[in-house]
Amino acid sequence: xxxxxxxxxxxxxxxxxxxxxxxEQNLNHDAMYWYRQDPGQGLxxxxxxxxxxxxxxxxxxxxxxxxxxxxxxxxxxVTSAQKNPTAFYLCASSIGSQTFNEKLFFGSGTQxxxx
Amino acid sequence: xxxVEQHPSTLSVQEGDSAVIKCTxxxxxxxxxxxxxxxxxxxxxxxxxxxxxxxxxxxxxxxxTLNKTAKHFSLHITETQPEDSxxxxxxxxxxxxxxxxxxxxxGTTLQVKP
Numbered sequence: 001x002x003x004x005x006x007x008x009x010x011x012x013x014x015x016x017x018x019x020x021x022x023x024e025q026n027l028n029h030d031a032m033y034w035y036r037q038d039p040g041q042g043l044x045x046x047x048x049x050x051x052x053x054x055x056x057x058x059x060x061x062x063x064x065x066x067x068x069x070x071x072x073x074x075x076x077x078v079t080s081a082q083k084n085p086t087a088f089y090l091c092a093s094s095i096g097s098q099t100f101n102e103k104l105f106f107g108s109g110t111q112x113x114x115x
Numbered sequence: 116x117x118x119v120e121q122h123p124s125t126l127s128v129q130e131g132d133s134a135v136i137k138c139t140x141x142x143x144x145x146x147x148x149x150x151x152x153x154x155x156x157x158x159x160x161x162x163x164x165x166x167x168x169x170x171x172x173x174x175x176x177x178x179x180t181l182n183k184t185a186k187h188f189s190l191h192i193t194e195t196q197p198e199d200s201x202x203x204x205x206x207x208x209x210x211x212x213x214x215x216x217x218x219x220x221x222g223t224t225l226q227v228k229p
Contacts, residue, residue, distance in 0.1 A: 035219075040124070042204060042219040043159070058216075090158070102147060102208075104217075106158040 003027050006091050006107035013078065013085060014115050021076045021110045023091035030096030032074035033104065036060060037088040046089075049074055050096055078112060086114050117141055117209045121220025129228050134195050136223045138205035139187040147208040147215070148188050150179060153222075154201045162203075163190070195227045 004025040013019045025032065031050050035043040045058030049068040063082025068074055074093075078085045088111050092104040121138045128134050140148075149164035165172045165179045165188065172179050176195075181188040188207075192199055205220040 040221060042119075042121070042221045043206075044219075045216065102149070103161055103164070104149075104151075104159075106151075106160070108158045 004091060004093055004105050004107045006089075006110050008110060009108070011110055011112045012115050013112060016080045018077055018079050019112070021078070021089055021091075021112070023074045023076065023107055024072055025074075025093045025105075026072060027093055027105060028071070029093035029105070030071070031094045032068070033092045033094075034058075034064070034066065034074070034076045035090045035092065037090055037109075043090065046076065085112055087112060117216070117218055119205060119207050119218045119220045121205050121223055123223060124221065125224045125226070127226045127228065128195050130195060130197060132195055134192045134199070134225055134227075136190045136203055136205065136225070137187060138189070138207070138220050139185075140207040140209070140218070141186070142207070142209040143183075143186060144210050145186075145207040148179070148181060149206050149217075150177075150190050151204045151206070151219075152201045153204065159204060192225075195225075197227050197229050200225055200227045 007022045033048045034046040044060050046064050047066040049055040052071050055066050055068050065077045088109050090109050091107040094104050119140050146167040151159040152162045153159040163179050176193050178191045202222045202224050204222050206217050208215040209218050
């Protein structure tokens, strides 16, 4: 059950607070992704990174920020600007390059709730 | 806009019956179509994928078919078992600029009754 690890499993955010979700992988994958999962809406892409020190906005990037300072790590910060942050957040990785967006390996997710 | 439509949203079958989940996509240039299975409380896992140069692919009890002309693809599960109960997501890689973007369907909750 290893390879890509998300923490914490559950996270609570107070109004006006920024919170950071951790994602670490030891698969030596170049590409990493953050998805948001809401009931009945599938998986929506927040941010992705094809290589270290580079990342791109996905479809719903507003209110979120990321960094990719190390190949293994791709943390997601949910800022106070995200007005509806309650959701299940999934991090994923893939080998990248020619196989970008193929064969994604997912973490076990973080459930974020607003207090 | 770019989207992937998935039907049905819920599906209930008797153990041993077949289950079919269908998806349609909008971008005719899409070239890669994976299916992910998410069991309750667990992470999504890739179960099968197909590229646009292939019409059908099988792996034991699961198969995926692709109709590029109609822009739809389907997941077929034969001889269903209770452990097949899960949420299934289809996806299509849609091109935006020079980057391929994976768009997911809304998901299908499959229940296999023993």
